[in-house]
Amino acid sequence: MSDTTQTGPVLAADGTPLKRSLARALRMQKIRALMLIAPLLLFVLLTFILPIADMLFRSVENSIVPDNLPRTVVALQDWDANSGEIPDEAVFTALAADLKIAAEAKIHTRIGSRLNYEKPGISSLFRKAGRRVKKWDIEADGPFTEQFIKIGKGWGDPEVWRTIKTYSGTYTNGYFLNAADMQKGPDGAEWRPENEQIYFTLFKRTMFMSLVITVSCIVLAYPVAWILANLPARTANLLMILVLLPFWTSLLVRTSAWKVMLQQQGVINEVLVWLGLVADDSRLQLINNQTGTIIAMTHILLPFMILPMYSVMQTINPTYLRAAKSLGATNWTAFWWVYIPQSVPGIGAGSILVFILSIGYYITPELVGGTKGVFISNRIAFHISTSLNWGLAAALGTILLAVVLLLYWAYDKIVGIDNVKLG
Amino acid sequence: MALTPVENQTPAFTGAVAAASGAFFGLFVGTAQGSGFLGILIGAVLLGALGFVLAGMTDKEKPLRWAIFAGFTAAGLLMGGLAAGVVGALFGWFAGWFVFWLATSRYRAHLAPYLTPGQVLWHYTFRVICGSIFVFLITPILVVMPLSFNAQDFFTFTPEMLRFDPAGYSLKHYQDFFTSESWQDALWNSVRIAPMATVLSVGFGTLAAIGLSQPHVPFRRAIMAILISPMIVPLIISAAGMYFFYSRIGLQGTYMGVVLAHAALGIPFVIITVTATLVGFDRSLTRAAANMGAGPVTTFFRVQMPLILPGVISGGLFAFITSFDEVVVVLFVGSAGQKTLPWQMFTGLREQISPTILAVATILVVISIGLLATVEMLRRHSERMRGMSPT
Numbered sequence: 001m002s003d004t005t006q007t008g009p010v011l012a013a014d015g016t017p018l019k020r021s022l023a024r025a026l027r028m029q030k031i032r033a034l035m036l037i038a039p040l041l042l043f044v045l046l047t048f049i050l051p052i053a054d055m056l057f058r059s060v061e062n063s064i065v066p067d068n069l070p071r072t073v074v075a076l077q078d079w080d081a082n083s084g085e086i087p088d089e090a091v092f093t094a095l096a097a098d099l100k101i102a103a104e105a106k107i108h109t110r111i112g113s114r115l116n117y118e119k120p121g122i123s124s125l126f127r128k129a130g131r132r133v134k135k136w137d138i139e140a141d142g143p144f145t146e147q148f149i150k151i152g153k154g155w156g157d158p159e160v161w162r163t164i165k166t167y168s169g170t171y172t173n174g175y176f177l178n179a180a181d182m183q184k185g186p187d188g189a190e191w192r193p194e195n196e197q198i199y200f201t202l203f204k205r206t207m208f209m210s211l212v213i214t215v216s217c218i219v220l221a222y223p224v225a226w227i228l229a230n231l232p233a234r235t236a237n238l239l240m241i242l243v244l245l246p247f248w249t250s251l252l253v254r255t256s257a258w259k260v261m262l263q264q265q266g267v268i269n270e271v272l273v274w275l276g277l278v279a280d281d282s283r284l285q286l287i288n289n290q291t292g293t294i295i296a297m298t299h300i301l302l303p304f305m306i307l308p309m310y311s312v313m314q315t316i317n318p319t320y321l322r323a324a325k326s327l328g329a330t331n332w333t334a335f336w337w338v339y340i341p342q343s344v345p346g347i348g349a350g351s352i353l354v355f356i357l358s359i360g361y362y363i364t365p366e367l368v369g370g371t372k373g374v375f376i377s378n379r380i381a382f383h384i385s386t387s388l389n390w391g392l393a394a395a396l397g398t399i400l401l402a403v404v405l406l407l408y409w410a411y412d413k414i415v416g417i418d419n420v421k422l423g
Numbered sequence: 424m425a426l427t428p429v430e431n432q433t434p435a436f437t438g439a440v441a442a443a444s445g446a447f448f449g450l451f452v453g454t455a456q457g458s459g460f461l462g463i464l465i466g467a468v469l470l471g472a473l474g475f476v477l478a479g480m481t482d483k484e485k486p487l488r489w490a491i492f493a494g495f496t497a498a499g500l501l502m503g504g505l506a507a508g509v510v511g512a513l514f515g516w517f518a519g520w521f522v523f524w525l526a527t528s529r530y531r532a533h534l535a536p537y538l539t540p541g542q543v544l545w546h547y548t549f550r551v552i553c554g555s556i557f558v559f560l561i562t563p564i565l566v567v568m569p570l571s572f573n574a575q576d577f578f579t580f581t582p583e584m585l586r587f588d589p590a591g592y593s594l595k596h597y598q599d600f601f602t603s604e605s606w607q608d609a610l611w612n613s614v615r616i617a618p619m620a621t622v623l624s625v626g627f628g629t630l631a632a633i634g635l636s637q638p639h640v641p642f643r644r645a646i647m648a649i650l651i652s653p654m655i656v657p658l659i660i661s662a663a664g665m666y667f668f669y670s671r672i673g674l675q676g677t678y679m680g681v682v683l684a685h686a687a688l689g690i691p692f693v694i695i696t697v698t699a700t701l702v703g704f705d706r707s708l709t710r711a712a713a714n715m716g717a718g719p720v721t722t723f724f725r726v727q728m729p730l731i732l733p734g735v736i737s738g739g740l741f742a743f744i745t746s747f748d749e750v751v752v753v754l755f756v757g758s759a760g761q762k763t764l765p766w767q768m769f770t771g772l773r774e775q776i777s778p779t780i781l782a783v784a785t786i787l788v789v790i791s792i793g794l795l796a797t798v799e800m801l802r803r804h805s806e807r808m809r810g811m812s813p814t
Contacts, residue, residue, distance in 0.1 A: 029639050033641075036633055036634025037640070039627050045649070048661065050668060242557045248791040248795045249788055252765050254563055256781070257566060258563055385755070401657075404656065
C-alpha cells in the first residue's frame with residue numbers, strides 16, 4: 001500500500017496529530033460531564049458531607065476547657081496527678097483568675113457540665129465557685145486554696161483535679177472511651193465496672209436485634225419472592241401491589257398500625273382471646289419490648305428484602321430445576337444445590353440492605369420498643385436532645401457510622417451501588 | 424388450560440379432605456364458643472357430609488354452590504346477627520368452592536402430570552404460606568382504615584363496630600383533623616417543605632444524572648458513592664450531624680434548613696431513578712438532533728427531556744415522599760415553626776395517643792396509593808417509549 005511510505009503520526013482533518021485531537025475531545029467530554037455533576041456534588045458536600053464531618057470532629061473536640069481555663073491548664077502541668085495531694089496555691093490562683101473571666105462571660109456552667117460528664121459533681125462545684133469568684137479581687141484576696149475548699153469540699157479532692165488535668169487538651173478520646181464503656185483511670189484507659197457498661201450492652205442488643213430482623217425478613221421474603229418470580233406476569237404484577245403498597249406507605253402510618261395491633265387491648269390480643277388461644281387475664285405482652293420492635297421492623301423492612309430477591313430470582317432459568325429433577329434429584333436436592341446457589345446474590349443484597357437500615361433505625365424502636373427494645377440510635381437522640389452531651393452523641397454516632405460504612409463497602413463489592421433498584 | 428387430564432374424585436376422598444378442613448375451621452369457632460373439641464367434631468361432620476354427598480353431583484355445581492352460600496349466611500345471621508352473617512357468608516362461599524374444587528379435580532388440572540400427590544399437596548401448602556405472608560404485609564394497613572371511623576376514642580374495634588351498627592362509626596376523627604389548629608399547621612408545613620425540597624433535588628439530581636451517564640466520567644464510583652450516601656447513612660446520624668452543623672451556621676430551626684436537609688435526603692432517589700432511565704437512552708438521538716442543527720439546549724428540552732421525563736417524575740415522587748414522610752431529621756433540624764405532619768404524628772403516638780392519628784394515617788395511605796399508581800403508570804409508559812426508540 002502506498003500509505004506505508006508515509007511516516008510520522010496520523011493527522012486529523014485540521015492538521016493536528018489524531019492522537020492529541022482525540023485526547024482533547026475526550027478531555028472535553030470529561031469536563032462537560034463533571035460540569036453537569038458539579039452543582040449537585042457541591043450541594044451534597046455542603047448540606048450533607050460537611051455536617052457528617054462536623055459530627056466526627058465534635059466526637060474528639062474538647063476546646064472548651066483549654067480555651068476558658070488557660071492559666072489553670074498551664075499551672076496544672078507541673079502537678080503530679082497520682083501524688084494523692086491537691087495542687088499548690090499557684091493552681092488555685094490561676095483557677096480563680098480563669099473562673100472570674102469565665103463567670104463574667106457566663107460560660108463557667110458550661111465548663112462545669114462538660115467536666116461533669118467525666119466526674120459527676122463537678123458541675124455544682126463550678127456553679128457555686130463562679131458565683132463567689134465574681135466578687136473576688138484576684139490581686140488582693142489570696143490565698144485561694146482555703147476559700148475554694150470552703151465553697152465546695154470537692155475542690156479539696158485530688159480526683160476532681162485529676163479530671164480537670166486529664167481533660168485539659170484541645171482534643172480528647174474521652175468521648176470514645178465513654179462510648180466504649182471505658183474511663184480514664186490513674187493508669188490510662190480502663191473498663192468501667194460491669195454494671196455500668198450500658199453502651200456495650202446497647203451495641204450488642206442493636207446488632208443482635210438487627211440480625212434477628214434480617215433473618216426473619218429472609219425467611220418471610222424468600223417464599224414471596226419465589227412465588228412472584230414464578231407466577232404468570234399478570235398475577236405477579238397484581239400481587240406486587242401488596243408488596244409495594246406497604247413500601248410506599250408512610251413509616252409512621254405503619255408504626256402506628258402496629259402500635260394499634262400489638263397493644264394489650266389491641267387487635268391481635270382481642271382476636272387471640274376471642275379464639276380462646278389466650279386467656280383474658282394473661283394477654284400477650286407484645287409491645288414496649290423487643291418482640292414489638294422485631295415484629296414491627298420486620299414488617300417495615302420486608303419490602304427491602306423482597307424486591308432485590310425478586311429481581312435476582314426473575315433471572316433464574318426455571319429449566320435448570322427441571323433438568324436437575326429429570327437427572328434424578330429429589331425436590332429438596334434440586335432446590336438446595338441448584339436454586340439456592342443461584343439466588344444467593346439476591347439474599348446477600350437484601351440482607352445487607354435490611355441490616356444497614358435496621359441498625360440505624362430510630363422511630364419504630366422509640367415508639368414500640370419501650371425500654372428493653374431500643375437501639376443505639378435512641379441513645380444518640382437522648383444525648384443530643386435530653387442530656388445535651390453532644391460529644392458522646394457524636395462518638396456513638398461515629399462508631400455506628402463506621403459499622404454502616406463497612407457494610408456499605410461490602411454491599412458495593414457484592415452488588416454494586418449502581419445496581420440499586422427501586423420499585 | 425389443563426396440563427393434566429382429570430376425572431372426578433371419589434366421594435370418600437372429597438369427603439375426607441373436606442372434613443379435615445372443616446375440623447380446622449371448627450377448632451377456631453369452637454374455642455371461641457367455649458369448646459374446641461365440639462367445634463372440631465361439628466365442623467368435620469358438616470363439611471365431610473357435604474363433600475361426600477356433593478361429590479356425585481358435580482353437574483349441578485352452580486345452583487348447589489349458591490345453596491351452600493345461602494345456607495351458611497342464613498345460619499350465621501340466625502346465630503349471631505350481621506357480623507356472624509358476614510363470617511357465615513364468607514365461609515359458605517369458601518366451602519362451596521372448596522368442595523367442588525376437590526370433587527372435580529380442578530386442583531390437579533393445571534399442574535404437571537408427573538407430580539406425586541405429596542408434591543401437589545406441597546404446591547398448595549406453599550401457596551397458603553405465601554398467602555399468609557401477604558396477609559402479614561397488608562393487614563396493618565387495612566386494620567387502620569376501619570378503626571379511623573371509630574365513634575369511640577379507642578384504638579380497638581368496639582362491639583358496635585363488630586355488629587356493623589351505624590352508631591359505632593363516625594367521622595369525628597376526620598373532623599378533628601380538619602378543624603384542629605395544630606394538625607392543620609402541621610399539614611401546611613409539610614405542604615410547604617416537601618415541594619421545595621423536591622424541586623431542589625430534582626433540579627440538581629437530573630443534571631448530575633445526565634452527567635453521570637456520559638460515557639467517560641472520571642472518579643465515577645467515588646462520586647456515585649458520595650451522592651448515594653444520604654440514603655445509606657442512618658437517619659439519626661444525618662440528623663445529628665446536620666443539627667450540630669446547622670446550629671453553627673444559623674440554619675437550625677429555619678425553613679431553609681429543613682428544606683436543604685430534605686433535599687439532600689431525596690437526592691439519591693432522583694439519581695437512581697433517572698440514571699436507570701438513561702441506561703436505555705439512545706445516544707444517537709441527540710447526535711441526530713445536533714446533526715440537524717439543534718443546539719445543546721434545544722436538544723435537551725426537545726429530545727432528551729421528553730424521553731427521560733417519566734424517570735424524572737418518578738424520581739421526583741420518591742424525593743417528595745421522602746420529605747413528606749421524614750421525621751427524624753426534621754425533629755432535630757426543625758423547630759416548632761417547622762412542625763410537619765409526621766412530626767405531629769410522632770409526638771401524638773409518643774405522648775397523648777389520640778385516634779386522630781388513625782384518620783391522618785388513612786388519608787396518608789390513600790395518598791400513597793395514588794402515588795404508587797402514578798409511579799407504576801410512569802414506569803410502564805417509559806418502558807413503552809423506550810421500546811419504540813430504535814436500539
